[in-house]
Amino acid sequence: MTNILGNFTGRLLLVGCGNMAGAMLDRWLGAGLDPAKVAIVDPFAAPRADIAHFASVADWLAADGAAEWVMLGMKPQQLNDVAGELAAVAAGNTYLLSILAGVSLADLAARFPETKAQVRILPNLAARIGAGVSAVASLGAADEAAVTALLEPLGTIVPLADDSTMDLVTAFTGSGPAFVLRLIEAYAAAGERLGLSAEDALKLAAATFDGATALLAASDEKPGVLVSQVASKGGTTQAGLDVLDTDGQLVALMTNVLRAARDRGRELADLARGES
Structure with a gap:
């Protein structure tokens, strides 16, 4: 596939590269993202032959790591474990992207106040084939053209005025x-x-x-x-x-399904904040 990322340039660090972040990366590489401009920090993900892979942020920094874009793709409850090391990285001219369920823009801004912008993205697995849905909200001076260029190859983009409904969106489209x-x-x-x-x-x-x-x-x-x-x-x-259609049971069932997923997202947010 020819490069269709357009206005997205710079180096990208993925902190965590599990199923969702890996699906996004697969699509980006297929859309023309240069593998040499990507690095992964994840002690558990299988190394990829085409991408520089590190076990920790410290290892990446020791290898002269630098990135204009940092995406958080680990489990939300692991945020506390990496926030300290990342604080020095996610500063200055860095844009912070997050696909962490339950972790709000306010949480990100409190932990990484020096970034140019915090961008919260809720994608889903169909991004792997360019048929996903990505809800997006941001704080700060986000490079909207670059963010749009990065997300368009993944599928439909739904901009949100803020992230107040993100827990529901996580359940609705993410799950x-x-x-x-x-x-x-x-x-x-x-x-x-x-x-x-x-x-x-x-x-x-x-x-x-x-x-x-x-x-x-x-x-x-x-x-x-x-x-x-x-x-x-x-x-x-x-x-x-x-x-x-008997007694509205199907709608009631789906409401309960979404409520359970939404509420779990809120619980994960509490865990990420260290409140539970």
């Missing part, structure tokens, strides 16, 4: 792919219980969900309108919908 995949898995399992082979059930389930979301994306209609175009009175689809 969302796992919830949707679980629904597909359950749909396939139901088909298997009723007589389909496991292979056919999963293939049909994945294609059905894919087609439905593609139809919605290509349409100006609300989901309910499209549902009515599939269902006819007294037909097979309506019989299934009658079960799904």
